[in-house]
Every structure is written in C-alpha cells, then in structure tokens.
Amino acid sequence: MHNRTDPIIAISTAPGKGAVGIVRISGNNLQKFISYISPTIIEERKVKFLKLKDTDGQLIDEVILLYFRGPHSFTGEDVLEIQGHGGPIVLQRIIKYCLKISKLIYKSSNTEFQVLPHLRIAFPGEYSERAFYNNKIDLIQAEAISDLINASTEQASLGASRSLSGEFSKEINILLEEITRTRVFIEAYIDFPEEEIGEFELNQIKKRLLLEIDITNKLLNKTKNGLLLRDGVNTVITGQPNAGKSSIMNELCNEEISIVTDIEGTTRDIVKQQLQIEGIPINLIDTAGINYNEEGKINLVEKIGIEKAWKEIGTAEIIIFVHDITKSTEKLYKNNNNEILKKINKNRNKYSKIIHVLNKADLINNQKDINEYQIDINKLYDIETLVISIKNAESLDHLKEKILLKIGWSTDSSENVHIARTRHLDSISKVKEHLHAAVNLLNDQILSLEFIAEELRLVQRALSEITGEFSTEDLLGEIFSKFCIGK
Numbered sequence: 258m259h260n261r262t263d264p265i266i267a268i269s270t271a272p273g274k275g276a277v278g279i280v281r282i283s284g285n286n287l288q289k290f291i292s293y294i295s296p297t298i299i300e301e302r303k304v305k306f307l308k309l310k311d312t313d314g315q316l317i318d319e320v321i322l323l324y325f326r327g328p329h330s331f332t333g334e335d336v337l338e339i340q341g342h343g344g345p346i347v348l349q350r351i352i353k354y355c356l357k358i359s360k361l362i363y364k365s366s367n368t369e370f371q372v373l374p375h376l377r378i379a380f381p382g383e384y385s386e387r388a389f390y391n392n393k394i395d396l397i398q399a400e401a402i403s404d405l406i407n408a409s410t411e412q413a414s415l416g417a418s419r420s421l422s423g424e425f426s427k428e429i430n431i432l433l434e435e436i437t438r439t440r441v442f443i444e445a446y447i448d449f450p451e452e453e454i455g456e457f458e459l460n461q462i463k464k465r466l467l468l469e470i471d472i473t474n475k476l477l478n479k480t481k482n483g484l485l486l487r488d489g490v491n492t493v494i495t496g497q498p499n500a501g502k503s504s505i506m507n508e509l510c511n512e513e514i515s516i517v518t519d520i521e522g523t524t525r526d527i528v529k530q531q532l533q534i535e536g537i538p539i540n541l542i543d544t545a546g547i548n549y550n551e552e553g554k555i556n557l558v559e560k561i562g563i564e565k566a567w568k569e570i571g572t573a574e575i576i577i578f579v580h581d582i583t584k585s586t587e588k589l590y591k592n593n594n595n596e597i598l599k600k601i602n603k604n605r606n607k608y609s610k611i612i613h614v615l616n617k618a619d620l621i622n623n624q625k626d627i628n629e630y631q632i633d634i635n636k637l638y639d640i641e642t643l644v645i646s647i648k649n650a651e652s653l654d655h656l657k658e659k660i661l662l663k664i665g666w667s668t669d670s671s672e673n674v675h676i677a678r679t680r681h682l683d684s685i686s687k688v689k690e691h692l693h694a695a696v697n698l699l700n701d702q703i704l705s706l707e708f709i710a711e712e713l714r715l716v717q718r719a720l721s722e723i724t725g726e727f728s729t730e731d732l733l734g735e736i737f738s739k740f741c742i743g744k
C-alpha cells in the first residue's frame with residue numbers, strides 16, 4: 258500500500274491535446290507550497306491568473322490557479338488546481354516544475370515541523386481513494402466516478418450519476434439499519450436470558466426477516482440491471498456457415514462491420530462491436546460458422562475460428578442461434594443444427610439464454626410455409642423461435658426486443674437503476690443467503706438465537722463490504738488501481 262500522507266500530483270484531464278489541461282495537487286498543508294508558486298495570496302475557491310515561471314525565470318505557461326482548502330475539497334485535503342493550456346508537453350513541464358520546487362522547499366525547511374513531504378506522481382485512482390479514506394465518499398460512490406467516466410451509453414451514465422449522488426448507498430444503508438434493528442432486538446434476548454422469548458416475538462422476528470428478504474430481492478434485481486448497464490451484455494451470434502450471421506450483425510449495428518458473402522467460411526475471426534438497445538450496451542460478437550460435420554475437411558484458419566467461436570459461446574449471456582429457414586427441411590442441415598445445439602448446451606454458462614432465429618424469411622414466398630417450418634423447428638428443438646429477414650427492419654426490431662426480454666430488462670426498470678458491479682451483486686446475494694438461513698433457523702424451531710444473530714452479523718458484514726465500511730485493504734487497492742491516473 259502506498260503512503261497516504263504524501264502530497265500527490267497528476268494531470269487530471271484526458272491525455273492528448275485540448276484547449277485547457279488541468280494539473281491537480283492534493284495533500285495536507287499545501288500552503289507553503291502554494292505560496293512558493295504564487296507570492297501573492299490565493300483565496301479559496303477564487304480563480305487567480307498567474308504567469309508560471311520556472312526557477313530560472315523561464316515562462317512555463319500562463320495558468321489559472323484554483324485552491325480548495327481541506328477538508329472542503331474533493332479529496333478532503335488541500336487541493337490546488339493548475340489550469341494551463343492543454344498540451345501534453347506543457348502539462349508535463351508544470352508537473353516537473355512542481356516536483357522540483359517541492360524538493361527545494363523540503364531542503365530549505367529548517368524546522369522539522371515545516372517539512373512538506375516530497376510531492377510525488379499519483380497512482381491510478383489515488384484522488385478518489387483519498388476522498389474515500391477521508392469520508393468524502395463511500396466505496397460505491399468512488400466506483401461510480403470511474404463508471405461515470407467509462408459509461409458507454411446515456412443510460413449507463415445516468416445510472417452512474419445516481420450511484421455517485423448516493424442513491425445506491427442510501428438503499429444499502431436503509432437495509433443495513435433495518436437488519437441492525439432486528440439484530441439488536443434478538444441480541445437483547447441473548448443478553449438477558451431470564452427474559453424468555455415468546456411466540457409473539459418470534460413471529461415478529463420472522464415478519465421482519467421476510468420483509469428484509471423482500472427488500473433484498475428487489476435490490477438484487479435492480480443491481481443485476483445495473484450490472485448490465487456497466488458491463489454490457491455479451492451476445493454471440495452462432496449457427497452454420499451462410500445462415501446470415503454476419504448480415505444480422507451488420508444490420509443490428511447499421512454498419513458493414515463483418516464481411517458478408519455467399520461463400521461458406523467467410524467469417525473466420527471473432528468480430529466484435531458494441532451497440533446499444535434502449536441504452537443497454539450490447540457487446541455483439543460475430544463468429545465463424547460452425548461447420549459441424551466437416552471439421553476434418555476445413556482448413557486450419559477456419560478451424561481456429563470455430564474454436565474461438567466455442568470459447569465465446571462459453572462466456573456469452575445471450576446466444577443468437579441463426580437457422581437458415583430455406584434449408585430447415587434438409588435432413589443434413591437439421592441434423593447438424595441438432596448437434597450444434599447439443600454442444601451449445603454443453604458449453605454455455607448456465608445463466609445464458611438462447612434465442613433461435615429463423616433467418617431469410619424473405620426467400621420463402623408463402624407465409625403458410627414459414628409457419629410450417631416454424632412448427633417443424635419448434636417440435637424438433639422444443640423451443641420458441643423468431644422468424645426474421647435482414648431485409649425486414651421490423652423483424653430485426655423484434656430481435657432487439659427479444660434480447661432485452663431475455664436479459665430481464667424492462668423499460669420501467671430503467672427509471673431508477675443505479676450502476677453496479679459484480680462485487681455488489683455477490684455481496685447482495687450473500688445477504689439473501691444469510692437472511693434465508695436465519696428464517697430457516699426460525700422455522701426449524703432451532704431456537705438458538707445466537708445462530709440467528711450470527712447470520713445477521715454476516716448480513717451486516719456483506720452490506721458494509723459494498724459501501725466499503727468493511728473492506729480489506731487488498732480489495733480497496735484492487736478497486737482503485739483500475740481507475741485511470743488523475744482520478
């Protein structure tokens with residue numbers, strides 16, 4: 258763990274060129290440092306123009322200084338922002354200058370109490386980390402800063418803002434208070450065993466626990482949606498060669514991303530593109546067609562492509578299995594599809610959902626024929642299918658709707674979804690488990706209240722892990738290290 262008392266410096270604006278670039282310094286007792294940069298007083302929260310000159314008198318840049326005195330700053334420490342012109346070289350020069358004068362001040366300070374520790378370059382996420390340790394924000398909010406910056410859709414950005422403003426934390430804390438009250442109630446009977454607990458009290462505890470499970474379930478669903486907003490839905494398109502996989506990919510993305518020809522084995526590598534459906538990021542993955550029966554005959558490149566396809570199928574949340582409807586009466590074609598489906602079911606993760614798509618409907622003239630094909634396929638695979646054609650935009654909209662339906666996203670759920678991470682979902686799942694365990698203990702009439710109290714203690718712990726009130730240094734270090742520098 259790095260030293261948390263060193264003053265830190267970093268460029269806070271995005272890398273590259275821009276009109277303005279900001280260098281941010283955070284540390285305790287920056288006054289001496291600031292007075293070195295600007296001999297005249299800098300007032301808090303007021304901008305000050307300055308010609309920033311190097312120690313040899315050379316002009317570095319014309320800058321604006323902005324000073325926030327701790328604890329009234331983002332990090333809770335003194336913060337100085339130096340706003341210069343947004344070129345990487347000039348900003349680097351500002352940083353170099355600050356590091357140099359920090360050393361000079363250090364050398365010249367003759368009383369040990371005046372010492373300003375060496376200024377150093379900040380580690381990734383270190384500003385947010387300090388804000389967290391100085392209780393300016395909790396862990397959910399710190400994560401939300403990074404998620405807001407990285408949001409890939411408007412919905413994701415809204416969700417991150419909600420988390421950042423503390424809405425998610427509030428829900429966690431309300432549940433935590435609720436659990437704490439229940440635990441206190443139970444502990445009272447543990448501490449005063451002469452007070453025998455009665456049927457009425459036990460019922461009350463049970464009622465409370467059931468209510469808490471209900472709140473947890475709602476939170477769990479919301480968090481699942483929040484996770485989709487952050488990470489996107491991995492959606493792989495698979496099927497036999499020439500079924501129209503790449504065409505569907507291109508139509509959904511409205512772009513020629515994947516090469517389409519009528520030659521089998523056109524797509525060999527994995528082609529990825531992110532699109533959004535109603536603000537949900539979808540990571541669409543086009544794959545090589547699975548040439549099931551001819552694996553021996555196909556060339557090495559295609560073979561590697563198919564292996565990659567299976568790997569993607571293994572980790573996808575949604576699997577779009579494309580059938581060529583014009584071939585769906587051919588015996589060999591059907592057999593191959595059957596084999597592929599078997600293998601998909603063996604390989605996919607258990608939470609994934611399959612959407613069977615019958616493509617090229619435009620090539621079938623008669624609606625009755627389509628219906629028959631569909632019934633045939635439904636019978637064969639005992640599954641629901643969606644008939645589409647890349648020439649029919651409406652049918653592709655249905656496919657998009659189906660994707661949202663399969664991941665359990667509903668439009669009204671978008672209202673107040675906050676962004677979430679896997680670690681939040683894991684902790685809330687733990688909460689649910691321990692609450693159920695507590696209810697089971699009550700139901701089984703195992704009236705050792707200590708056991709129930711212990712389950713509730715574990716619930717409290719899981720909830721505190723989410724807000725960071727109870728988290729190991731390792732976890733915190735890992736979370737902040739994923740931030741970009743200067744945040």
Ligand SMILES: Nc1nc2c(ncn2[C@@H]2O[C@H](COP(=O)(O)OP(=O)(O)O)[C@@H](O)[C@H]2O)c(=O)[nH]1
Nearest residue numbers: 498499500501502503504517518519617646647
């Ligand atoms: N008429 C028609 N042709 C399609 C449709 N979808 C794909 N195709 C054609 O089928 C051939 C194979 O398409 P492609 O997307 O490369 O299939 P992939 O091998 O599964 O990726 C191409 O000639 C496409 O133009 C469709 O819905 N209708």
Ligand SMILES: [Mg+2]
Nearest residue numbers: 502503523524
């Ligand atoms: Mg293809």
